[in-house]
Amino acid sequence: MDKKYDFKKAEKEMQKLWKENEIYGFQNGRTKKVFSIDTPPPTVSGNLHIGHVFSYTQAEMIARFKRMQGFDVFYPFGFDDNGLPTERLIEKSEKIHAKDLPRSEFGKKCMAVSEKYEEEFKQMWESLGFSVDWNQQYRTAAPKTQRISQRSFLELVKMKKAYRKESPVLWCTECQTSIAQAELDTKDLDSTFNYLEFKTDREALTIATTRPELLYGCVCLFVNPSDERYVSYIGETARVPLYDFTIPILADEEVSMEKGTGVVMCATFGDTADTVWFEKYKLPLKQVIKPDGKISEEVPYLGGMKVKEAREEMIRLLKEKSLLIKQEEITHTVAVHERCGKEIEIIPSSQWYIDILSDKERFLKAADEINWYPASMKTRYQLWVVNLKWDWCISRQRYFGVPFPVWYCKECGRAVFADEEELPVNPLENKPKQTCSCGCSEFIPETAVFDTWATSSVTPLINARFGEEDDRRDIILPMGMRAQAHEIIRTWAFYTIVKSLYHTNQIPWKDIMISGFVLAKKGEKISKSKNNAENSPINLIDNHSADVMRYWAANSKLGTDTFFSEEELKTSKRFITKLWNASRFVLSHLEDVDINNKPKLKPVDLWILERVKETTIKSAALLDEYEIGQARHEMDDLFWKDFCDYYIEIIKERLYQPDKHGTEARKSGQYAIYHALLGILKLYAIYTPHITDYIYQEFYREREKEISIHNLEWDGEESVNQELLTFGEELKRLIMEVRKYKSEHNMSMKDEMKLITVTCDKTYERNFKETEKDLLACTNSKEIIYKFN
Template sequence: MTENAQQQPPAPSTDLPTQYAPADVEGPLYERWVERGYFEADEKSDKPPYTIVIPPPNVTGSLHLGHAFEHTLIDALTRRKRMQGFETLWQPGMDHAGIATQNVVERELAKEGKSRHDLGREAFVDRVWQWKGESGGQISGQMRRLGDGVAWSRERFTMDEGLSQAVQTIFKRLYDDELIYRAERIINWCPRCLTAISDIEVEYQDDDGELVSMKYGDGDDTIVVATTRAETMLGDTAVAVHPEDERYKHLVGKLVKLPLTDRSIPVVADEHVDPEFGTGAVKVTPAHDPNDFEIGQRHDLPALTIMDEHAVITAHGPFQGLDRLEARSAIVAALRAEGRIVAEKRPYVHSVGHCSRCKTTIEPRLSMQWWVKVGPLAKAAGDAVRDGKVKIHPQEMEKRYFDWVDNLHDWCISRQLWWGHRIPVWYGPNGEVVCVGPDEQPPGTEAEGWRQDTDVLDTWFSSGLWPFSTLGWPEQTESLAKFYPNSVLVTGYDILFFWVARMMMFGLYAMDGTPPFHTIALHGMVRDQFGKKMSKSFGNAVNPLDWMDKYGSDALRFTLARGANPGVDVPIGEDWVQGSRNFANKIWNATRFALMNGATVDGPLPEASKLSSTDRWILSRLNSVVAEVDAYYDDFQFAKLSDSLFHFAWDEVFDWYVELSKTTFQAGGEAAEVSKRVLGEVLDVTLKLLHPVVPFVTETLWTTLTGGESVVIADWPSDSGFRDADAEREIESLQSVITEVRRFRADQGLQPGQRVPARLTLDGTPFATHEAAIRQLLRLQPEGDTFTATATLPVAGAEVALDLSGTIDVAAERKRLAKDLAAAEKEKAQANAKLGNEAFLAKAPDHVVDKIRTRLAKAEEDITRIQAQLERLPQG
């Protein structure tokens, strides 16, 4: 007997409306699930754990299609595991999103004519917390709309007290282990956000710029360099050439005059320089270029900072006070006036880094910052995958992961912001530097000359702790013992470096070598139906709430899951969501029909000997699909499992089994009762299989069908092992008979509901027991006294003779078919002529020849089909 199905289901006429209305169902259902605690996780449970963390969305954000896609996949995994008997935790929460959140609040202040400096640090942070309470977290409500089965009681925020303690703890440990240090290095500086940003927060795009070649030095000591950033020449402290470049060997070690200044700079030899690129000589600006900084370190060159934090020129002279772009034009003009410009190329398209948040052009800048020494941490993160402790799925994504962690530079973790985790380091009056742990007091007061570092930590620093900080670490909690490590991480390949690598490094370091998850399942990005990236600027961005309002959350979820191949981008269009809505309606209508015709889950399945071949066929297929879906889930093949369920439910259950069973139901008796129980079983299992992806419609239908409490807590179906190859072959042959006759009817122009007299010859075939179903599905009347076979179709060993007299205009049909036949024969002749032309074949590209061969094959196929139709027409 089906678990939770002890009572007869209520009458469908009162409890199942004629049409499915998602808006009436989804909200109340979700709140019922939450109230009953279905999504909560118990660390004291004896069940095996299954843990997934949500990639924490920014507190400033709202649900976009990428979120909806990722959440659908995670929710499907956790719902299935819950039904399989696991203690399932889907950990929710949000990220404080340092730069993004500070920008939002600063814009609000600007409307009041204020800046954060008018408020002061403490009041500004209070203002951000106020904004978070009022406006942040809108995404939580949208997650409920989508049906996310998260443990809401465990919701976390990266600035929570507990998570802040975790941040301070790991900072202190890394600092004491000399894996965190402070140093002056070149960083990516955003003149708009006024903070350093990491390499992976820089977006590169092709911009139209200018390439200027200019002369340094005079006479025999002249050397030409080229640059796209002429303004940085004010900070040049050398010109570099390759040591083996014969053109410049006489200049190495000499000083050349730096134009527009009163300085001379040396020519140095460095292997970093590519002698084949440009003139083979490069200007060196150690304070404003990462490669130049390295050259400067090797040759002990001074680093001159010539811009302030707003990218305004600070170097003394006529360009002081100009914005960098203004200075660029002014400096080129001044060099041109002195005859120093050798060549100018504009527009010169080149790759330029931009801040991923505000899109401002990044300025490389020498700055004192805090850094993580990633060498040993990154090695551990790489080894964990190489050793098989962590699997990356799909496996071909491993290369991308290794390319990153094996070549990782030290990570700049300090940000010049006020919103975020403040760096727990204090500076004393006599140059003391003290890192303070979470249980330690500051070493002194401001009055005594002590001050805390003003910077905050990179947001990715705290989110890198997410798999264990959310479970109570550094305390050794029961939740941490039960739910760490995560079973799987489901995330986009686009944040493999932003987030995944950070979690790997910190998890292995903090948790004694235990990685934060067993499997990393990577998915692609959602794109529009033409494969183009969705963007407001492109005009193709979609608010998923609009589609959920219009078609229901299940329709959006099913569309997203059906496009989810591992590691591959997902195209989506509104017509596909509409198609998924139609599928939900099909499930609804088919289940309603089954209920109205007495389908039941009460009692065990009848013995095999009492089952018809149709019953055995659908039960055999059902078990195959259960096994297939399980295999696809275990391999994160969401598209394949969704497609398998779609075709099984729509094609096999609804379009074939239900239709084939109608005559049995009408006939009544024991066979009808058996089929009603089989149909109930098939729907019970099918609804369970569909539930993780389309939870709302399946919950409504399953509880009505079974009388059970909720499909959320029902047992996941298992493959009973029942297979019946003979029944499958029999029904496949029966389908071919019906399909062929339907095709013939359509070819003859008969309306789908038009009834035609027919004689069925089924002796010696397995179809004798299906005659009533065949006649009903094909709208075939009994022969009658005046029956005349005007067309005969032999199919799969059976013979179907039809009397079409009076049903079609034979003369008109012959004329139409003759016209089609002539067109097909003309197409065949033209294709043969081209393929028989040796000169044409010698010159034509392969794809053109292949296209003509395809046309020939199609023409021959049409000729055969039309001739067969003509032969089947009544004579006269």
């Protein structure tokens, strides 16, 4: 082995070896039990950052672990290339606007540009040593995926779980599309409570509002029926300031008597409470805000203005006409679109929905059937489901996405759906094959596209080729594991559970593994939008190696956030150097090893093999619970302390001087160190696949016969010899005491000790005496006296 490890050379060679020999190919469960993994298809929206490396690498380590547990691992990869993020990327990179091009032309540009980015993404994952079967790759905008997504929709329509209706909808005026509740974020903003008087036939009623620009859309006032201040006003009318039209005063138990003045203005629509009251009391609709974020031209004084401009103008007018009693500065929490950060509006619109509110109990029951890692993440899911207020709006007023396979009769407005054999269809380019039941043969195509989550939520079905000729649901469903970050529990996890229950009547996966974030500094997630992702993964891999990045990614407890700076990689680099140097030393003494004839092993050699076995058992148990960081720390304790600090030092002289210790003693050491190092390499192979396989190729391949270390399995023993392990601890304690003594007396570790005394339980007398030559050499002592209890 070379004196120094050349990661640039080694990593390329290993990746080539794995690819040429199809080491990670899925075998369709022909000879082994299948473990299938549902991997999040990264959004094609620009460059990947260190946060992606962190979470995706943790999941990849589980794929490697399961493979070395004897499973036929189904580990695919997809790319989420339809939807708003892709549109934005193409508009920015191509300097075009989607609305200015024919949709088919814009779609072709999206496919071409996203394919380029996907290739770059793929190269990065490959450079990280991902054990993906790239034959299973998919794109959410590809024809087959579109067909599966459209098939899912049509099935939901038949089940009466998908429906279209005109109703208030969450709307982003920046992106100019409807959005779902799960796409909301919140932001604390400075605002103003504006106190206005609504005149009545008696004393005027004062209300406090942060949205005076909606006065024209005010359809009633609400008070709490238990509020003694206002109970006598119920059923009367009030006049809207400035506009001077009359509205009723109604009662509802949800009105807070403590907030503001206790009188609430209901406008269509200022917030979600307005939408509830609109439906509950069949209130009239007076639309103020249009989809482009401007005030309707019909609204006196404000028509054509943007919302914030209109708010300022309304306040000016109210002050001018002495209708503004007072103002109060406040900070309040508002709903914003998670994609752009723009405050959302609620406007009436005709949209497609999936019914989720009627099955909340079913979705909560599903949470109990899934194993959540860490378990605390289950609560986040449950709280989300319990607090759902809207059905899932799945239609988006965008340009690039999976089209709805729907047309509307020009005469009667009836929805006409594509036949399944036609899929995928684009209603803008294709026409229905049948006439409407009313006899009309002219149709208006649906122009909306699916919410990107409507397709991403069927990733288990995409992987299972749902409804296709090569459907393999019976092989991979329910999937073994879903890996994802915690911020998309309410979207990807929830929606996937919904779709799976509706389509297969079973949970989508048995386990869900939820990772944390990488933070640039306390409390700040690394993301492109925050401009704090300057360390590109490719540069980091080029400068430090893939294995260094991977070892770092396996450092934290599952589900917890971690910080990143290049300083963090020093520990990883020390590990790589230590593993290489320790392996060089070990293998230099094994050229004449005979692994086919097991010698009688000395106690210390039995101990290190037992420690490898113990660590393998502990690590497997932790990895079965997806605790990648804790498992790695178990391995580190074995490698750094027991193997390097103690075992190698204990048997070093025995390996160098067989004439002094005897040939059989050397063979015992050779056998043990051969298998101990191989066991350690197998453990670390899931974390640092390149260096472990490179060392394996250097020496072990011709002896173990498998092409790659990644074709080997971990030892499956379930019990350990506790007496041997305790002996090892006693042995380490003695050596540590000698080292401590020398250090405290300013002695070199090589300085001779005249005498050392071993005090321990008589159980270990034989083991210590059989280890005496090693102990004398390791401590550089002349004599050992034993005191056994």
